Amino acid sequence: MTTLESLVDWFDDKNKVMIALSGGVDSALVAYAAFQKLGSSAIAVTADYKTLSAEELGTAKQICSEIGIKQLLLDYSELENEDFIKNNSDRCFHCRMELGDHLIQLAKEHNVKVIVDGTNLDDLGDYRPGIEALKQNGIRSPLVETRFSKPKIREIAKTIGLSVYDKPSNSCxxxxxxxxxxxxxxxxxxxxxxxxxxxxxxxxxxxxxxxxxxxxxxxxxxxxxxxxxxxxxxxxxxxxxxxxxxxxxxxxxxxxxxxxxxxxx
Known part of the structure; x- marks a missing residue:
């Protein structure tokens, strides 16, 4: 059964975890669950890659404050990546490959073996080359592995008092x-x-x-x-x-x- 407990338990055997956290409800719930299980061994990372709005960045900081989780900011510019700015149909793949590289480097610096994101079951039905890129980088998706859909994520986020429970989905x-x-x-x-x-x-x-x-x-x-x-x-x-x-x-x-x-x- 898909419950908050099952998501928290997913982190049971994980020693130290890094969560790729945007300003949305999906990664917020993952960060909350990781923090419940691991405390200070759960670290949230938000990438300010110059295509994220200031509003999203502000929300990401607010989420971490609500949860009490430590947040690191990755600061780099996707506008220096020619594969990204030429904006072909695989733009998201190049974006997420670059993000994966930065996350892996940061994880090494903090001695973290497991990196996770907020991908959920509903994301898998769309054309999402970015998800494939993250998978190639070994980044795991606890919400997929514990069978969470978007409505369930919102329901639980509301129950635990996350302010972003009804925040509309956003993209870069x-x-x-x-x-x-x-x-x-x-x-x-x-x-x-x-x-x-x-x-x-x-x-x-x-x-x-x-x-x-x-x-x-x-x-x-x-x-x-x-x-x-x-x-x-x-x-x-x-x-x-x-x-x-x-x-x-x-x-x-x-x-x-x-x-x-x-x-x-």
Whole structure:
């Protein structure tokens, strides 16, 4: 049976563990379980690789504070990795291979043999080359091995009082740029600012601002599209143009993960 106890027990024979912790609920629950079993022998690691939003980084720090777990920050730039910035369909693979290299190096420095992440059963159904890269680096996924689905993760996270239990899923800012269009610091900055602007003016939590050749395509969940009325959209458009977008439109189909995962001409 999938329970918090089964996840905590997964760490039973692990001497010292490093958890790749983002700002999301999945890795938060893994970190919580590891800390319950191992205490100070569980270390959370958050990678600030320049495609993680400041909001996600802040949440990751907050999670570690709530749990009481020690957190290390990995600081490097994916924008120095040509395989990443050319943004082909295997971008996530190159991202996660590089992350794996950094995690393995850090684990050696801290005498850690086991590195884990927050991949869960629901992640396995999507096209996720990043998961394959982590697997190749020997990084394990306790939530998969103990058969956790996303709804179960949220349910348990709520029960134990993790503030991120209902936090919408997120992905790196580069995922807002269609495959085949290069990832640049300028694009990432305007995407991050753009999403903050939309969230502030609509009070919607799940927001994507896709950067399609400089045009902003805003995605929110279908039932939230009504919050982007004419008046609000006018304000958003003015602000998004100020930060460098050439035009702004709302995707009437609503938010769907990975919607622009097609090679752009």
């Amino acid at each position: 800012l580069a995922s807002r740029i269609p495959w085949g269009q290069r990832v640049t610091a300028e694009k990432l900055t305007r995407i991050e600012f753009g999403e903050t602007i939309v969230k502030q003016l609509t009070n919607v939590k799940q927001v994507r601002v896709r950067d399609i050749d400089g045009s902003a395509k805003i995605e929110v969940e279908k039932q939230m599209i009504s919050r982007l009325d004419q008046n609000v959209l006018k304000q958003i458009t003015e602000k998004l143009k100020m930060i460098g977008f050439t035009s702004v439109e709302v995707d009437q189909e609503g938010y769907k993960p990975g919607k622009i995962n097609v090679i752009a001409d």
